[in-house]
Amino acid sequence: MIIIGELINASRKAIKAAIEAGDGAAIQKVAVDQAEAGADYIDVNAGIFVGKESEYLKWLVETVQQVTDKPCAIDSPDPAAIEAALSVHKGTPMINSISLEKERYEKLMPIIAGTDMKVIALCMSDAGMPQTVEDRMKIADELVGGLLRNNVAVANIFVDPLVQPVSVDSTFGVEFVNAIEQIVKTFPGIHTACGLSNISYGLPSRKFMNQTFMTMAIAKGLDGAIINPLDQKMMANIIAAEALAGKDNFCMNYLKAFRAGVIV
Numbered sequence: 001m002i003i004i005g006e007l008i009n010a011s012r013k014a015i016k017a018a019i020e021a022g023d024g025a026a027i028q029k030v031a032v033d034q035a036e037a038g039a040d041y042i043d044v045n046a047g048i049f050v051g052k053e054s055e056y057l058k059w060l061v062e063t064v065q066q067v068t069d070k071p072c073a074i075d076s077p078d079p080a081a082i083e084a085a086l087s088v089h090k091g092t093p094m095i096n097s098i099s100l101e102k103e104r105y106e107k108l109m110p111i112i113a114g115t116d117m118k119v120i121a122l123c124m125s126d127a128g129m130p131q132t133v134e135d136r137m138k139i140a141d142e143l144v145g146g147l148l149r150n151n152v153a154v155a156n157i158f159v160d161p162l163v164q165p166v167s168v169d170s171t172f173g174v175e176f177v178n179a180i181e182q183i184v185k186t187f188p189g190i191h192t193a194c195g196l197s198n199i200s201y202g203l204p205s206r207k208f209m210n211q212t213f214m215t216m217a218i219a220k221g222l223d224g225a226i227i228n229p230l231d232q233k234m235m236a237n238i239i240a241a242e243a244l245a246g247k248d249n250f251c252m253n254y255l256k257a258f259r260a261g262v263i264v
Contacts, residue, residue: 001238002041002158002191002224004073008060009045019046019056022068024063030185031064037229041094041118042068044085045210053099054084060100061085073120073226079107086111094118097160098147100139105146108187113150120158120193128164131169136161136179137186144187158193158224159183165201166209173199173213177220184221193224207231213218215241223247236263 007030010016018026031042041246046198047058061072065088073094074085082095090155099107099121112119121143123136130136140159147157155185163180164172180192198216211234216244218241225235240263243254257263 001218001222001242002094002193003039003229003235003238004041004193004224004226005031005039005138005229006041006043006195006226007034007230008064008073008227010048011045013015017125018124019049019060022059027060027063028067031068031070034229035068035070036130038235039092039229041069041073043069043073043075043096043226047076053078054081057081057085058088062088065090068140073118077104079111082108082111092116092118092160094120096120096144097122099123100143102126109150110147112147112152116156117152117192118156118158119152120160122160124149129164131164131172132175133179133182136175137182140179140183141186144190147148154187154189155191155207157187158191159187160194161192163194163196163198165203165249167202173216177216180222181220182215188252191224192222192224193226195226197227206231210234211237214238215244218242218247219245232262239263 008015009017011018034042042058046053049056064072071093073089074082075096075097076082095117099122123130123139126138161176163176166173183192196214197210199213200206203209215237239254242248243251248254
C-alpha cells in the first residue's frame, strides 16, 4: 500500500496557523511524524489561501524536504501553484491531481506530459461527480488514455474513482469498490488511490467506518490511499487486509508489524 500522508493541509486549523506564522518547525514535526509512521508521500495543500497559494505551497515543499527524504504529493487544482511547488521540489513528486474537467486537464497535462512524476487521476469531469461504476469507468478511460498518449507511464498513474458519502446514497460505497476492481482489471499495471475519509461524512464513529471501508477497498485492488498515517488502527487494518488479500508473501509485513507492536 502506498500511503500519502494527509495532515499538512491548510484546511486544518493548526496547519493554517503554522503557515500564517511561518512556523516551519510545526510543519516539519507533522512531516516527520507521518514519515516515521509509514507515509511514502507527504501531501502538501495550501488551497485555502486565495492569492497566496503558490507562495505558501512552495514554502511547504521546501520546509518539508528539509527534514525528510520522502517526496511530496503536491495537492492543488491550480497549475500555477503546482508549477511553483515543482520549481523547488527535490526528487520525483506526485501531482494531486488531474481530472477530466476541461480547464484543469488542459493546463495540467503539459506540466505532467513526458515526465516521471506520479499523478493522481481523479474521476471527475465537467459533468460533475460520477455515481456508478460505468460513470467512473468512462472518465477513467479518457483520463488514462490521455495520460498514456502524453507519455506518462502506466505505473505512474493512480486512478482515484472518487469516494462519496454513504450517508447520502447507500450505493456509493459498493459502487466505489466495484470501480476499483474494474479499473485494476481494465488497466494492467495501473495504481489506484483515494481520499477515503469522505465515505463516513455525516456518520458517527467515522474512524471505525473508514477502517472497515479500507479493508473492503483493498480486497478489490486499492493500493494507494490519502490518509492519516498516525491512525494506528487504520495502519494495522491496512497491513492485515493486504495479508488477507494475498498481497503480503508469507505474511512477512504482517509479522514485522506485529513484532513492532503496530498490530496487537
